[in-house]
Amino acid sequence: MVALTSWWQSAVVYQIYPWSFQDSNGDGIGDIPGIIERLDYLNDGTAASLGVDAIWLSPLYPSPMVDFGYDVAEFCDIDPRFGTLGDFDRLVQESHRRGIRVIMDLVLNHTSDRHPWFQEARSSRSAAKRDWYYWADGKAFGRRPNNWNARFGGSSWAWDSPSRQYYLHSFLKEQPDLNWHNPAVRRAMWGVVRFWLDRGVDGFRLDAINWLGKDSRWPNNPFRPGLRGYTRQTHRYDRDQPMGHEVLRELRTLSGNYPEVVLIGEASADTPGGPVAFYGNGTDELHMLFDFRLLKSPWQADRFGQLLAADQQRIPEGGWPTIVFSNHDQSRHIDRYGKGGHAERRARTTAVLLLTLRGTPFLYYGEELGMKNTRLRYRDLRDPYTKRFWPFRIGRDPARTPMQWDESVHAGFTRGTPWLPVASNYRDLNAAQESQNHSSLLSLYRRLIRLRKVYPALSEGAYRHITTAPSDCLVFLRQQPSPSDTDPDILVAVNFSADARTVTLSDFTKVGTVQLSTLTGAGSARPWHPAQFHLEPDEAIVVALPNGEAGR
Ligand code: TEU
Ligand code: CA
Numbered sequence: 001m002v003a004l005t006s007w008w009q010s011a012v013v014y015q016i017y018p019w020s021f022q023d024s025n026g027d028g029i030g031d032i033p034g035i036i037e038r039l040d041y042l043n044d045g046t047a048a049s050l051g052v053d054a055i056w057l058s059p060l061y062p063s064p065m066v067d068f069g070y071d072v073a074e075f076c077d078i079d080p081r082f083g084t085l086g087d088f089d090r091l092v093q094e095s096h097r098r099g100i101r102v103i104m105d106l107v108l109n110h111t112s113d114r115h116p117w118f119q120e121a122r123s124s125r126s127a128a129k130r131d132w133y134y135w136a137d138g139k140a141f142g143r144r145p146n147n148w149n150a151r152f153g154g155s156s157w158a159w160d161s162p163s164r165q166y167y168l169h170s171f172l173k174e175q176p177d178l179n180w181h182n183p184a185v186r187r188a189m190w191g192v193v194r195f196w197l198d199r200g201v202d203g204f205r206l207d208a209i210n211w212l213g214k215d216s217r218w219p220n221n222p223f224r225p226g227l228r229g230y231t232r233q234t235h236r237y238d239r240d241q242p243m244g245h246e247v248l249r250e251l252r253t254l255s256g257n258y259p260e261v262v263l264i265g266e267a268s269a270d271t272p273g274g275p276v277a278f279y280g281n282g283t284d285e286l287h288m289l290f291d292f293r294l295l296k297s298p299w300q301a302d303r304f305g306q307l308l309a310a311d312q313q314r315i316p317e318g319g320w321p322t323i324v325f326s327n328h329d330q331s332r333h334i335d336r337y338g339k340g341g342h343a344e345r346r347a348r349t350t351a352v353l354l355l356t357l358r359g360t361p362f363l364y365y366g367e368e369l370g371m372k373n374t375r376l377r378y379r380d381l382r383d384p385y386t387k388r389f390w391p392f393r394i395g396r397d398p399a400r401t402p403m404q405w406d407e408s409v410h411a412g413f414t415r416g417t418p419w420l421p422v423a424s425n426y427r428d429l430n431a432a433q434e435s436q437n438h439s440s441l442l443s444l445y446r447r448l449i450r451l452r453k454v455y456p457a458l459s460e461g462a463y464r465h466i467t468t469a470p471s472d473c474l475v476f477l478r479q480q481p482s483p484s485d486t487d488p489d490i491l492v493a494v495n496f497s498a499d500a501r502t503v504t505l506s507d508f509t510k511v512g513t514v515q516l517s518t519l520t521g522a523g524s525a526r527p528w529h530p531a532q533f534h535l536e537p538d539e540a541i542v543v544a545l546p547n548g549e550a551g552r
Helices: 032-037 085-097 116-121 183-198 242-255 275-279 301-314 343-356 384-389 431-436 441-454 456-460
Strands: 013-016 054-057 101-107 157-160 165-168 203-207 262-265 322-324 360-364 462-466 473-479 489-495 501-504 512-517 532-535 540-545
Touching (some): 032 085, 301 462, 343 441, 343 489, 343 540, 441 456, 441 512, 456 473, 473 501, 489 532
Parallel strands (some): 013 054, 013 360, 203 262, 322 360
Antiparallel strands (some): 157 165, 462 473
């Protein structure tokens, strides 16, 4: 086991959805000055703050906001709703001053249809940038070029009547796909990357990378029976092309000039080979990939155990895992994992998993408070995807409501009218209150983040699954990297069931100490015996054990 070499391997990353974090000017929309006001909450250098090491900002670029910023109209600027480039520079400065790195979102697959590139491209068939996007003629009798379906519903082809051709969009029709076969597109985009790196950003979260590149002979996707909409076809030709890897290798080479920079990819769970394919050989594509399989897993010890065991092996040497349970595209995990059980207790247990598993944890704003999916009326919805499938799918807006800071009007998020309603539970569930309460979820996150800093085993240690009876408990060991040190190994035991359990670990003999239990949020000085121990319903414990225990 080699010691960690990069800041992001031991970092805890916090995702900010700029629309919903903090409004500073009363227009009801979060903004950069608002984020700056709240940086101390994230890390003020003391144990009174959360203690995160990096923020990932969902897109801040100028945008018509049809997809809330994932439709970029200009890559080298800041949307006026959020502030100015000057505000952004101040954010980077103020973050760095607190030891917080800044990760930008970067959307490579598409732009907004309002982007000047697309405006030019659609101006005529012979436009200079025509082939920066994908165009195709219709088939006879007004039929589309092929059967490809867009991720957000309907066909991937939109008719452009002035130029009498179709253009391709894998998401909304307001998000035309860029043609990555075109070297000019690559040059332009790598210019964008340099622009932000030269401004001091510490990395990128790369959006929807498995969509880069298309089979531009436009073959039909094979039909897949029994399912509806997007999943009714195998996306063989409109995604997951070898081209994507080529593009990411170029990006990795470019980022090599900025040795501290981190590249984190978001790919669909069902991309061939899984998202791990985008680590390349471990050193030539991305540093980290989101893996949503745990996020999508039911709340079952054996499912988690299997996925974890498989994952750790599949990442090539040089690549590094991520742990993520919530984000701006998913329903919040407190409701997802909490379904059919004790949601609050499971949320505490999930916090333990997030911060003790091997890999860089990503936490989504409000997760640390236990913010829930907010019930919204149709007329309150803003996201076209959420509206389209409402009420059959929960969609994304319920997980994007304003951060709940305190019990004042609109939870302290805005003095105006919030762009999405503030959840009605904010008077009882907010950061101010939880800060004062030692047994709150927020206090638990703070303590777990501190434990990660104290015990190298939690950031650097190898992961070892420990087989147990009963099978509805998950037990694993994080092994301290150099056995000659006095730093302990960390054992984590999680009871996924709603009943108390007694766990027996036969090959553990030495006595440890419980550093934290989700029941109290605190540890205990009493000696703890691994051979046989007790877990309360939905309880997770973090235990320090003398290293070298249980035969390496
Ligand atoms: O999401 C890509 C993605 O895989 C989505 O299809 C996701 O499954 C969807 O949001 C359903 O929950 C990224 C961004 O994270 C998302 O917010 C954007 O809307 C999308 O790309 C297009 O840029
Ligand atoms: Ca604002």
